Amino acid sequence: MSQLSLLDAFGDGFARRALLEAVMVGGLCGAVGVHVLLRRLPFFTMALGHATFPGVVLAALLGVSLFLGAALFGAVVVVVVALLGARERVDDTSAVGVTLSGAFALGVLLLSAQAGFSRDLSAYLVGSIVTVQPSDLVTTAVVGAVVLGVLAALHKELVLGAFDRVGLAALGYPVLALDIALLLLVEATVVTSIPAVGTILAVALIVAPAATARLWTERLRATMTLSAALGAASGLVGLAISLQWRVAAGATIVLVAAALFAISLVVAPRHGLLARRGAAAALGGAGAPGGSYLPDESESRDHSGRLAPAAIAWALCQWRVAKIRSLMASIGPTALMRTRIPRRW
Amino acid sequence: MTTWLVQPFTVPYMQRALLEVLLLGALAGAVGVFVVLRRLAFVGDALTHTVFPGVVIAHLLGQSLLLGALAFGVLTALLLTGLGAHRRVGDDAALAILLTSFFSLGVVLISRTRSFTADLTVFLFGRVLAIDQTDLLQTLAVATVVAIALVALRKELVLRAFDPEGAAAMGYRTGALDLALNLLIALVVVAAVEAVGTILVIALIVVPAAAARLLADRVATMTTLACLLGAAGGWLGLAASYRVSVDHGIRLAAGATIVGVLVGLFLLAAAVAPLRRRLLTADTR
Numbered sequence: 001m002s003q004l005s006l007l008d009a010f011g012d013g014f015a016r017r018a019l020l021e022a023v024m025v026g027g028l029c030g031a032v033g034v035h036v037l038l039r040r041l042p043f044f045t046m047a048l049g050h051a052t053f054p055g056v057v058l059a060a061l062l063g064v065s066l067f068l069g070a071a072l073f074g075a076v077v078v079v080v081v082a083l084l085g086a087r088e089r090v091d092d093t094s095a096v097g098v099t100l101s102g103a104f105a106l107g108v109l110l111l112s113a114q115a116g117f118s119r120d121l122s123a124y125l126v127g128s129i130v131t132v133q134p135s136d137l138v139t140t141a142v143v144g145a146v147v148l149g150v151l152a153a154l155h156k157e158l159v160l161g162a163f164d165r166v167g168l169a170a171l172g173y174p175v176l177a178l179d180i181a182l183l184l185l186v187e188a189t190v191v192t193s194i195p196a197v198g199t200i201l202a203v204a205l206i207v208a209p210a211a212t213a214r215l216w217t218e219r220l221r222a223t224m225t226l227s228a229a230l231g232a233a234s235g236l237v238g239l240a241i242s243l244q245w246r247v248a249a250g251a252t253i254v255l256v257a258a259a260l261f262a263i264s265l266v267v268a269p270r271h272g273l274l275a276r277r278g279a280a281a282a283l284g285g286a287g288a289p290g291g292s293y294l295p296d297e298s299e300s301r302d303h304s305g306r307l308a309p310a311a312i313a314w315a316l317c318q319w320r321v322a323k324i325r326s327l328m329a330s331i332g333p334t335a336l337m338r339t340r341i342p343r344r345w
Numbered sequence: 346m347t348t349w350l351v352q353p354f355t356v357p358y359m360q361r362a363l364l365e366v367l368l369l370g371a372l373a374g375a376v377g378v379f380v381v382l383r384r385l386a387f388v389g390d391a392l393t394h395t396v397f398p399g400v401v402i403a404h405l406l407g408q409s410l411l412l413g414a415l416a417f418g419v420l421t422a423l424l425l426t427g428l429g430a431h432r433r434v435g436d437d438a439a440l441a442i443l444l445t446s447f448f449s450l451g452v453v454l455i456s457r458t459r460s461f462t463a464d465l466t467v468f469l470f471g472r473v474l475a476i477d478q479t480d481l482l483q484t485l486a487v488a489t490v491v492a493i494a495l496v497a498l499r500k501e502l503v504l505r506a507f508d509p510e511g512a513a514a515m516g517y518r519t520g521a522l523d524l525a526l527n528l529l530i531a532l533v534v535v536a537a538v539e540a541v542g543t544i545l546v547i548a549l550i551v552v553p554a555a556a557a558r559l560l561a562d563r564v565a566t567m568t569t570l571a572c573l574l575g576a577a578g579g580w581l582g583l584a585a586s587y588r589v590s591v592d593h594g595i596r597l598a599a600g601a602t603i604v605g606v607l608v609g610l611f612l613l614a615a616a617v618a619p620l621r622r623r624l625l626t627a628d629t630r
Contacts, residue, residue: 042441043387090615094555097386098611101548105604108470108545112598126452201452204445211438248456251449258446 014130015243021132021140022235022253025196026205028144030231031151032189033210034224035182038162042207043093044081044183047100048190049199051077053107056124056194061110067139067191074187077103078180127198127250129239136195143192147185158182159220196235197250205231208257215261215268230260350580353587361476362540365484366579366603369537369549372488374575375495376533377554378568379526382506386551387437388425388527391444392534393546395421398451400538405454411483414538418531421447426524471542473583473599480539487536491529498525503564541600548604549575556607556614560621574614578607 036045052070059069077099084095151158160168161178169175186206193202213227238253266274354363380389396414403413424443495502504512505522513519530550537546557570582603589597 037438040437042437043390046387046390046441046444084615090555090559091381091384093384093386094381094551094558097390097547097551098555098608100390101545101552101604102608102611105545105548105601105608108598108601109605112601113595201445201449203441204449207438207441208445211442246457247453248449251452251456254445254449255453258442258449261442 014132015239017132017134017137018129018239018249019236021129021137021196022239022249023232024137024140024144024235025193026209026231026233026235026253026257027228028140028147028189028231029193029202029205030209030213030228031148031224032186033206033208033231034213034220034227035151035158035162036186036206037210037214038159039182041183041186042203043096045186045190045206046203047081047096047103048074048077048187049194049202050100051103052191052194053104053124053199054110057107057110061114066194070191070194071187073103074191075184078183078187124194125198126201126248127194127196129196129249129253130243132195140192140196143188147188147192150181150185154178154181197253201250201254204254204257205234208254208261209234212257212261212264215264231257234260349588350584353584353591358474358476359583359587361478361481362473362583362599363580365473365476365481365540366583367576368481368484368488369533369540370553370575370577370579371572372491372575373533373537373546373549374553374557374571374573375568376491376529377550377552377575378557378564378571379502379506380530380550381554381558382503382564383526385526385530386547387440389530389534389550390547391425391440392418392421392527392531393538394444395447396531396534396538397448398454401451401455405458410539411535414535415532417447418535419528422524422527422531425527426520467542470545470598471538471540471600473540473603476540484536484540487532491532491536494525494529498522502526541603545600545604548607549578552604552607552611553578556611559611559614559618574607574610578610579603582606 036042052074055069055071055073056066057069058073059066062069081092081095081099084090084099090098157168157173157178160171161173161175161182165175168178189206190199190202193205197205209230210223210227212230213223217223217226234257235253238256239249241247241256242249242252354360377389380386396417399413399415399417400410401413402408403410406413421443425440501512501517501522502525504515505517505519505526509519512522533550534546537549541549553574554567554571556574557567561567561570582605583599585606586597586599586602589595589602
């Protein structure tokens with residue numbers, strides 16, 4: 001597709017609005033996504049998306065703002081997950097799973113009792129960016145500006161909190177308040193992106209650009225900038241493709257973001273599959289599948305079985321020096337999402 | 346009370362629905378035990394979404410939905426086992442991207458058809474009340490395969506869950522075991538897809554097992570409990586959905602009602618668990 005036809009697709013008023021919304025949501029999600037990845041919250045983000053569903057249904061029934069309903073229910077879910085996960089025998093993954101499915105079923109129940117069941121539902125689930133209203137644009141712009149502003153203002157504290165919670169507490173920062181602030185930022189982002197890509201796919205726009213950026217650069221600031229740019233680009237290209245071939249817009253945007261990730265996974269310098277194979281060969285491990293001779297690989301082998309705590313620490317530690325490694329391994333990513341190893345079994 | 350529970354199932358389509366959810370509840374409960382023990386709820390969730398494009402493609406080609414779902418379920422299980430090993434892509438991120446991109450593929454494909462929203466709703470939420478004989482037989486076949494595999498691999502899977510290093514040291518191929526478990530989850534998802542829909546399968550898998558985990562100390566007890574809870578949730582949910590719809594004129598989606606009942610059972614278990622613990626400690630003293 002030439003550049004000219006790319007721009008031609010945005011001739012109409014609705015298409016311009018959709019374009020603006022896609023680029024704004026993409027950029028916002030990309031920036032927030034880096035923090036979501038840092039603290040390993042993708043599943044939680046997913047749950048937030050589903051959990052806002054009954055809130056939206058209720059808001060629609062009561063005739064109040066959809067954003068308000070979604071935001072309130074999202075906040076409830078943050079609390080429920082934290083409470084359930086604090087029980088000795090409920091690990092966090094299960095807590096999120098139970099909350100997610102329960103909230104979603106509640107939404108479906110509420111909706112199924114109404115007429116006009118399927119249409120509203122699909123628009124909510126997969127988004128409907130082409131029907132975006134000027135008021136939605138304003139909401140996105142305002143929420144986006146606030147979220148990015150807070151992220152910028154708290155950047156140092158949030159990053160320190162992701163890598164070294166003990167250090168953060170020792171420096172006198174309110175660790176729990178910062179955790180909750182971050183979760184609320186993520187929630188605001190999810191709620192804002194629902195009109196564009198829908199609840200199920202919002203998590204994709206948050207995670208995919210950040211994961212892609214992480215394959216290209218080691219520096220955090222560069223990762224955030226690149227991630228936001230990738231998110232915005234995914235929005236732009238995905239929307240153009242969807243208008244050109246008349247397929248669902250939200251899903252196309254997500255597919256573009258995922259395609260960027262898949263390409264990066266193969267060709268990225270240093271961390272791509274090709275580069276890793278080269279490195280493995282250079283280390284004398286020619287013929288070994290997937291570069292299993294890299295120094296850290298044995299460590300990953302040990303932890304790969306336990307999806308939760310050790311693997312969390314291991315994945316996070318690839319960002320910075322080895323010193324953080326031991327700390328993180330004993331502490332876990334965030335207090336709210338902490339995972340315990342069962343004592344009795 | 347008995348009539349309340351039994352009377353709805355005098356109608357043939359309700360009988361088929363009941364059989365289907367009993368089978369699925371027990372099956373998902375048994376596999377769910379390993380999902381909860383290994384903390385793989387996200388993997389289960391991912392699989393429920395990634396079979397979606399398979400269902401859509403099969404639907405567009407006029408093939409059996411089960412076959413399409415099966416193909417994509419197996420593909421996902423393979424990809425999941427492979428992608429998780431990449432060092433700079435965390436398990437979570439890989440899962441989230443895989444899940445959403447596959448799901449999007451399904452949405453893009455189905456958005457080309459005219460009956461877009463109605464189809465989407467059926468795939469997402471199932472149509473348990475429209476189950477026919479063939480569907481039941483398919484579920485039964487899948488259930489048999491999964492049950493045999495679970496019984497055969499039981500010891501290895503439990504060892505892998507509690508002591509991965511030990512399992513590896515004893516010469517078990519942990520990668521192959523992971524793949525086997527992912528495939529089993531995929532099979533359950535595939536079997537349940539038509540009845541309860543892709544989204545609510547995750548509830549059938551995670552919720553009964555998480556509730557059983559609260560109440561049981563032994564894997565065998567936990568498995569039995571999870572199967573029973575899953576089946577009971579299915580029964581109660583169907584009966585409640587039927588009763589409310591017929592007697593009170595409020596339409597309640599059957600699949601979502603089942604999930605609601607399951608979550609209720611989970612909350613009940615969470616409330617009872619501390620009492621039980623106290624009784625147990627009193628006994629030992």
